[in-house]
Amino acid sequence: MRKKKAIFFAAIGIVLVVGVLALLKVLQIRAMIDQGKKFVPPPETVTTARATSQQWETSxxxxxxxxxVQGVTVSAELAGKVVEIAFHSGATVRKGDALLLQDTSTEEAQLPGSQAQTELTRLVLERDAKLLPKKIVSQNDYDTAAANHMQARSQENNIRATIGKKTIRAPFSGRLGIRQVNVGQMLREGDPIVTLQSxxxxxxxxxxxxxxxxxxxxxxxxxxxxxxxxxxxxxxxxxxxxxxxxxxxxxxxxxxxxxxxxxxxxxxxxxxxxxxxxxxRQVLVIPTTSVLYAPYGDSIFVVLDDPNKKGGKVLRQQFVRLGEKRGDYVAVVSGLKGDEEVVSTGAFKLKNGGAVVVDNRLSPSFSMTPKPENN
Known part of the structure; x- marks a missing residue:
């Protein structure tokens, strides 16, 4: 019987101890909750800028x-084998610079014979021209000599033109692209060689x-x-x-x-x-860094005087509709009034109603024509 009473009192003691511990823990948690409710985070340090009115040209x-302005793919005018490439990919060339030379050995071998034929027909024409007034040669013979001379000259000029066309030159000044041919390659008429762009x-x-x-x-x-x-x-x-x-x-x-x-x-x-x-047109502009971009709408933080703390500053998150961007500025179509003070940097770390301290000593400079090194 005594043993049962001892067990009973021991169980009651354990329950009491557990109850007291649970009560202490509840009191601790309540104290932590009350302390958390009373906790005020320290104010964030921000830089600010004024919303200003500017005149922007309509665009x-x-x-x-x-x-x-000039762009072409330089191609082969005549079929032939490439014997020399006189340019480098990406180089700048002037009008008339030689780019590529094709094999002209056949034309150069034919040229002396054509020149000799031209000279011979010239001499025959000059001789017939002296004899025609004396009626030694007929008008028909003179006309034939003149036609033969013109034909010989035409043949010579044709060979010279072929030689000239097999020297590919830049049609205008510009920058070359990537070479598309190799030495020894057989080119057909119209095959691309290189692009040229002005x-x-x-x-x-x-x-x-x-x-x-x-x-x-x-x-x-x-x-x-x-x-x-x-x-x-x-x-x-x-x-x-x-x-x-x-x-x-x-x-x-x-x-x-x-x-x-x-x-x-x-x-x-x-x-x-x-x-x-x-x-x-007159527009209201703020720095682009003031805007907090989000899928549900773009917003900014307006800095206001804290009514509960003298000299203090608080934030009001304001949704805005934005317009055109120019340089470091963006136009505000609606949602903001002129001369209001807005946070210019660090908007991503702020929240509505939060306390802030304004320190513009580290504020970046904003410009309508920023330079790349300043972005």
Whole structure:
């Protein structure tokens, strides 16, 4: 009986100990929760910029591609064997430079005989010309001598032309592509040898909707950007407008001429084109780094005075609709008022209602025409 009482009291003691431990743990967890609710994270340090109003020229945007002012695949005019290649792939050549020589041994062997025949017919013609007034030769004999001389000259010139055509020369100045022939190779008429492109200046070909035709004319400024040259804008002018509207797309084709002194732009490159119009419009701009891009919408963080803390700053996340980008700036179509202060860097680490400290000592400089080394 005593043994059963001892076991009973021991069980009660264990239950009491477990209950006390559980109560202590519950109190600890509640204290941690209360402490977490009262915890205020330290303010984030950010840089800011003011939303400013600027005048931007109105522009029409399009996508296009580049093409050479002059571009051709140099080919063989006549069949023959390659005996010498006088160029290197990718080299710059001038108009008239020899590129390739074909075998002309047969023509050169025929040329002296043709020259001798030309000289002989010339002498016969000169002799008949002296004898014709004296009626020693007939008019028919003189005409035959003249025809024979012309035929001999034609044959000689034909041989010389064949020799000349077997020396392939650059038709204009430009940059060569990759060589497509080898020494000793037999070329047929029209076989490609190498591409030749004139790269400075260069054309940008693009299309715009037909409803914009009334605002277009030659001489309008053009700005071209591409992924191959990030941060670089190439300027040019509209130099041609196709007089025919495409019946399938109802678009008009335009061509702009761009300066390309460093030959950084190449034919076939995909580009973004902006055609500047004379009219200008007022836009509200902020740095592009202020925007937090997301699938559900783009947003920015506006910096406001904290009503609960004197001198403090808090954030308000604001969704905005964006417009055109130029340089380091982007136009805000709606969602923001002028002169509001927005976070310019580090938006990805912020949250709505968070406290911040503004420190613009490390703020990057923003420009409408940034240089690549600053991006």
């Amino acid at each position: 029409l945007t399009a996508v296009g591609s580049l093409s050479a 790269l400075d200046p260069i054309y940008a070909d693009f299309t715009l909707p037909q409803q914009e035709l009334g605002r277009l004319h030659q001489g309008l400024p053009v700005r071209v950007t591409c992924d191959a040259l990030p941060g670089v804008t190439v300027n040019g002018r509209v130099t041609a407008i196709n007089p025919i509207i495409d019946a399938d797309t109802r678009n008009v084709k335009l061509q702009a001429t761009l300066e390309n002194p460093g030959e950084r732009l190449r034919p076939g490159l995909f580009v973004n084109v902006a055609v500047g119009l004379p009219t200008r």
